Amino acid sequence: MTTFEKIANILKDYINCDLDDIKPETTFESLKIDSLDMVEIIMNLEEEFSVTVEDVSEIKTVGQLVEIIEENRK
Amino acid sequence: MIIAGTGSALPTQVVTNDQLTEFLDTSDEWISTRTGIRTRHILGEEKLENLAAAAARSALEQSGVSPEELDFILCSSVYNDYMAPSMACIVQGLVGATCPAMDLNGACAGFIYALYTAQAYLKAGCRNILIVCAETPTKMVDWTNRATCVLFGDGAGAAVVRAGGEDLSFVLESQSRTEVLVGYNPPSNCPYTPHQPAAQPLFMNGQEVYKFAVSTATRGMQRLLAENGLTCDDIGHFVLHQANLRIVEAVRARMKQDKDKFPTNVERTGNTSSASALILLDELNRAGALQKGERIALSAFGAGLTAGAALLRWQL
Secondary structure, three states, rough: OOHHHHHHHHHHHHHHHOOOOOOOOOOOOOOOOHHHHHHHHHHHHHHHHHHOOOEEEEOHHHHHHHHHHHHHHH | OEEEEEEEOOOOOOOEEEOOOOOOOOOHEEEEHHHHHOOOOOOOOOHHHHHHHHHHHHHHHOOOOHHHHOOEEEEEOOOOOOOOOOOOHHHHHHHOOOEEEEEEOOOHHHHHHHHHHHHHHHHHHHHHEEEOOOOOOOOHHOOOOOOOOOHHEEEEEEEEEEEEOOOOOEEEOOOOOOOOEEEEOOOOOOOOOOOOOOOOOEEEEEHHHHHHHHHHHHHHHHHHHOOOOOHHEEEEEEEEEOOOHHHHHHHHHHHHHHHHHOOOOHHHHEEEEHHHHHHHHHHHHOOOOOOOOEEEEEEEEEEEOOEEEEEEEEEO
């Protein structure tokens, strides 16, 4: 599974949506995910990918989140 | 250690989210969905020490311990009107006690740190200790900063603890991380200390505080359960520091428990710092929601970063 697919699955479970609703260009705002949801999701991702993400405030889209996780995995 | 009585007091002035929109760019919807908070009590004409004394008197009355029988007063207070003397000393006078009294500062986790300290003092020979948590975090925040000032409320809680019964179990944790959450005292005008920074309001990195709160509260209580050979099902109530409803919900989800085992009052009180878990415990006690003999897990977390969890058996 790619990083995007893994993250999309975590998001799908978190907000109970269709996997098809989640594309790289999808914004978290359109998924009704607020800043505290973002922290919850990041905590799940930190565990899943063994990474630490310091600041989520600039992350607006699913694609940006994928990029940041991949950057932190290096 | 036995909790023999509890008390609490909130300021009479209630401030709604809508009232905050009169001077802040915020909304009831924004505040309530992100924090659960709908109203908070804020000191107006009243003084914090009088709330503290009212809470203390209620706890003393319920415990059957007279002020003269107290061996120690421990007060948890991050901020109040006095640099000196201690709030504990002021409360001592107001309730008519004569025992030694001192403050401690464990930030929002102060109630757990006070219980931990009290248990050690009981083992050292004290018989009756009054714990008071008196807080006015509304004086620590910048009321032009909508990210922080909406979160807090004022209040006081008290508990009389006595020697005897089962020991409480504790898991305490402190990490020195002032970059995440810090509040400074105002600068002085001492001429020999130049270049003091201007007054700075409370700073909080919400994301990091949330992570710390959820992870340490869950970890602390899980460790307490494991060390005592218990599971979540053995716990009657989980009484958490009332900082934010979303934090309580996140911990509850991780512990896989029903809502009724994680009571809340943050909706009405806002974050009252170290007083919050004790105020909630007193409200549950007064409502008859706690069964004699049930196990209660307490958990609080705050600046430091500091966290504490305690496991006790309710004896009232």
